[in-house]
Amino acid sequence: MGRWEPNARERLAKAALELYSERGYEQTTVAEIAKLAGLTERTFFRHYADKREVLFGGSMALQELFVHTVTEAPESAAPIDVMAAALETVSEVFVGRREYSRQRYAVIAANAELQERELIKLASLASALTDALRLRGVAEPAASLTAEAGIAVFKVGFERWIAAAEERTMSHFMRESLDELKAVTAGD
Structure with a gap:
């Protein structure tokens, strides 16, 4: 193995997901992930703190994108419209990643520890969005309600x-889910 390998992080993530899908999360070791990726365990730990983080490595970038979109929205935009814009922007990150997302979701759904980690990451995202909305001047409880509703729309x-069997875009489902939420709150 060479001292430096291009795309190590992506190769490790791909290898981990493949092994988690085939063998299960608990039965897969860091050594096996590194070996399948053609890298060393040391290289794995340069990129990820532990084998869970392979599945959650993009969480911070996703959070930053959500928050940036909320922060940069026009001042005149209503909080729910700001959240709609953030959901639309984030949807673009997932273009071409449906199969990866399906596999990742299946691995997480099969493991209680990973489900807990996913919920923690979503709670952290909601908190960051609440803070971003507050910085825009949105008062409580509107800031928290908008952020939590946005995360619920994202999740659904x-x-x-x-x-x-789904082929429509993620953006389509974000808009549709947000419209459903608006209909529910309007009493329709």
Whole structure:
């Protein structure tokens, strides 16, 4: 193995997901992931703190994109419209990643520890969005309600998007789920 290998992070993530899908998360070791990727365990730990983080490595970038979109929205935009714009922007990150997202979701759904980690990451995202909305001048409880509703729309839209026979865009499901939420709150 060479001292430096291009795309090591991506190769490790791909190898991990493949092994988690085939063998299960608990039965897969870091050594096996590194070997399948053609890298060393040391290289693995340069990129990921532990084998869970392979599945959550993009969480911070996703959070930053959400927050940036909320922060940069026009001042005149209503909080729910700001959240809609953020959901639309984030959907673009997932273009071409449906199969990966399906596999990742299946691995997480099969393991309680990973489900807990996913919920923690979503709670952290909601908190960051609440803070970003507050910085825009949105008062409580509107800031928290908007952020939590946005995360609920994201979660429901995402799960509908990765459905087995689904081919419509993630953006479509974000808009549709947000429209459903608006209809529910309007009493329709």
